[in-house]
Amino acid sequence: MTEEEFDAHFAQTLDAVLVSLAESPDVDLEKFYTMTCFMENLRFFSPVLYSALKEQHKP
Known part of the structure; x- marks a missing residue:
């Protein structure tokens, strides 16, 4: 998977979670x-998360 x-x-996943929370009457x-x-802040760290995950899966 590319960056x-x-x-x-x-x-897309973060948006789906937010929509789900927004639609819940219990929130x-x-x-x-x-x-x-x-x-929203977590979204800015996407490149860092990608790099960290990529490092873990290097052969």
Whole structure:
């Protein structure tokens, strides 16, 4: 998987989690806002996560 593919899948996964949380009536809005900020920040670390995972799977 290329870095671009990883980035696209990672962003899609984070978006899906946020949509799922947004649609849940059990989620506290304040906690949802905090989680959204956290996931947005996590999104910027996609290249770092990709590099770390790639390093673990080197032969």
